[in-house]
Amino acid sequence: xxxxxxxxxxxxxxxxxxxxxxxxxxxxxxxxxxxxxxxxxxxxxxxxxxxxxxxxxxxxxxxxxxxxxxxxxxxxxxxxxxxxxxxxxxxxxxxxxxxxxxxxxxxxxxxxxxxxxxxxxxxxxxxxxxxxxxxxxxxxxxxxxxxxxxxxxxxxxxxxxxxxxxxxxxxxxxxx
Numbered sequence: 001x002x003x004x005x006x007x008x009x010x011x012x013x014x015x016x017x018x019x020x021x022x023x024x025x026x027x028x029x030x031x032x033x034x035x036x037x038x039x040x041x042x043x044x045x046x047x048x049x050x051x052x053x054x055x056x057x058x059x060x061x062x063x064x065x066x067x068x069x070x071x072x073x074x075x076x077x078x079x080x081x082x083x084x085x086x087x088x089x090x091x092x093x094x095x096x097x098x099x100x101x102x103x104x105x106x107x108x109x110x111x112x113x114x115x116x117x118x119x120x121x122x123x124x125x126x127x128x129x130x131x132x133x134x135x136x137x138x139x140x141x142x143x144x145x146x147x148x149x150x151x152x153x154x155x156x157x158x159x160x161x162x163x164x165x166x167x168x169x170x171x172x173x174x175x176x
Contacts, residue, residue, distance in 0.1 A: 004075065004083040009112040011103070013071075015091030017119035017158045026118045027086055035076055036086075040106065042071035047092035047099055073106055085110050091159050100162045104170060114142070115167055117160035138168060 012018070012027030048069050056067040071089030078084065085107070092099045107115050125131050136151040137143050143150065151164065 004085070004111055005077070005081075007075075007083040007085050007110055007112045009085040009087065009103075009107050009110075009115045010118065011087045011115060011160065011163065012118045013087070013089055013091040013159055015158060016156075017091075017121060017160060019120045019122050022120035023118040024088060026120075027088055030084055031074055031076055031086055031088075036074045036084075037076075038072050039075050040073040042073075042089065042099065042102055044069045044071065044090075047071075047095055048090070049093040052093055053090060075110070082113075085112055096159060096162055100159060100166045103159075103163060104166050108170065115163065117163060119158070119160055138164065 010027045010030060012024040014021070014024055018024055045068075053069050055069070058065050058067055069090040071087065074084075074086045074088065076084045076086070087103060087106075103115075123131065135146070135148045136153075137146070137148050138150055140150075142148070153161075
């Protein structure tokens with residue numbers, strides 16, 4: 001695919017932190033299917049408990065197909081803007097450290113300057129109010145110009161939390 005222009009990786013995964021599919025739809029909104037290219041996939045077999053997230057069957061032109069949970073790495077080149085590397089998929093059930101290691105490896109190999117994780121959670125907010133949007137990064141040099149603070153969340157986490165911990169000391173900044 002050649003050298004990318006200041007790429008940013010966007011990560012949106014179906015699962016615990018994707019209420020109403022807001023996270024995955026947000027990441028997908030940056031991708032133009034006519035321009036983007038799938039450059040890789042994470043094999044689902046070692047990462048999923050298929051009794052929790054079962055494969056689907058479909059029939060296309062009389063031929064039966066099995067559709068497995070998918071994790072695609074997509075690259076989109078943008079004229080006069082940063083290129084995008086997107087990971088769109090399903091949060092795994094097992095081997096989270098190995099899964100995160102694969103994401104970090106891809107981000108480094110493609111020269112990503114930042115990894116932005118997108119999540120959504122259920123909140124008690126009336127429909128008449130704008131839902132809050134928050135962002136944070138442990139990278140102080142990135143936090144200042146973007147007006148972000150250091151992460152303060154403590155509690156149950158997902159792949160995004162592990163990815164941020166794994167990003168410490170990497171050549172890219174992790175942003176939630």
